[in-house]
Amino acid sequence: MTPPVGETGSAHSPAHAAHDSAGHGHEESYQPVLVGTVRDELDQILERYPTKMAALLPALWLLQNARGWVSEYSMAEVAQALDLTPAYVKGVVTFYTMYHQHPVGRYFVQVCTTSPCMACGAEDTVAALLRHTGCGELGTTSADGKFTVIEVECLGACGFATPVMINEEFVESVTPDKVPTILAQLR
Numbered sequence: 001m002t003p004p005v006g007e008t009g010s011a012h013s014p015a016h017a018a019h020d021s022a023g024h025g026h027e028e029s030y031q032p033v034l035v036g037t038v039r040d041e042l043d044q045i046l047e048r049y050p051t052k053m054a055a056l057l058p059a060l061w062l063l064q065n066a067r068g069w070v071s072e073y074s075m076a077e078v079a080q081a082l083d084l085t086p087a088y089v090k091g092v093v094t095f096y097t098m099y100h101q102h103p104v105g106r107y108f109v110q111v112c113t114t115s116p117c118m119a120c121g122a123e124d125t126v127a128a129l130l131r132h133t134g135c136g137e138l139g140t141t142s143a144d145g146k147f148t149v150i151e152v153e154c155l156g157a158c159g160f161a162t163p164v165m166i167n168e169e170f171v172e173s174v175t176p177d178k179v180p181t182i183l184a185q186l187r
Contacts, residue, residue: 030073032077033063033066033067033074033077034063034077034081038062038063041062042055042059042062042081045058045062052081052082052083052084053082053083053084056078056082056084056089056092057092057096059078059081059082060078060089060092060093060099061098061099063077063078064099064100068100068103068104069099069100069101069102069103069104070093070099070100070101071101072086072090075089075090075093076089097152103141104141104148105133105141105142105145105146105147105148106145106146106147107146107148107166107167108148108150108165108166108167109129109133109147109148109149109164109165109166110150110151110152110155110164110165110166111125111126111129111149111150111151111152111162111164111174112151112152112153112154112155112157112161112162112163112164113126113151113152113153114153114154114158116158116161117158117161117162117163119161120162121161121162121175121176122161122162124175124176125162125164125174125175125176125179126138126149126151127176128176128177128179129149129164129179129183130149132179132180132183133146133147133149133183134147135147135148135149138150138151146186146187147183152165155170157170157172160172160173161173162174162175164182166182166186
């Protein structure tokens with residue numbers, strides 16, 4: 001496979017499933033992710049499902065945890081491994097917001113901004129997160145590659161406004177004044 005311009009070939013460990021600023025923007029050979037121990041994990045996943053297609057979501061999650069995001073070539077790699085078309089896999093990846101279609105920071109910060117949370121100050125919490133992470137704008141990654149902040153629709157915790165998800169950790173009742181302490185625990 002020849003990657004599109006901007007496709008990086010480096011795989012990341014789950015602890016560093018992050019933005020690859022060194023390789024992003026340069027044309028390089030795509031390095032498959034579903035090899036070695038990652039392929040062994042995929043094979044174990046496949047044993048638990050009646051068809052390969054049924055294992056698509058966990059296979060994509062496995063790939064994203066290993067690489068940090070799901071690129072066009074990663075989608076093709078998963079499609080080949082599961083005997084699916086790349087178009088089918090892309091349809092799934094673009095439907096679910098849990099799959100990153102571009103490199104993101106080591107800490108992926110999702111802030112609930114639905115009506116109840118907005119009424120409780122979510123907008124100010126978002127502004128504080130953008131300021132203290134250095135992201136500046138929603139969806140961009142901080143210069144150090146550590147943070148990406150996005151808004152999401154309902155984290156299902158309206159009684160704990162403003163809820164925030166940092167990677168897979170749920171943090172409730174986040175206010176602008178709590179943001180520096182929360183972020184300090186991550187650095």
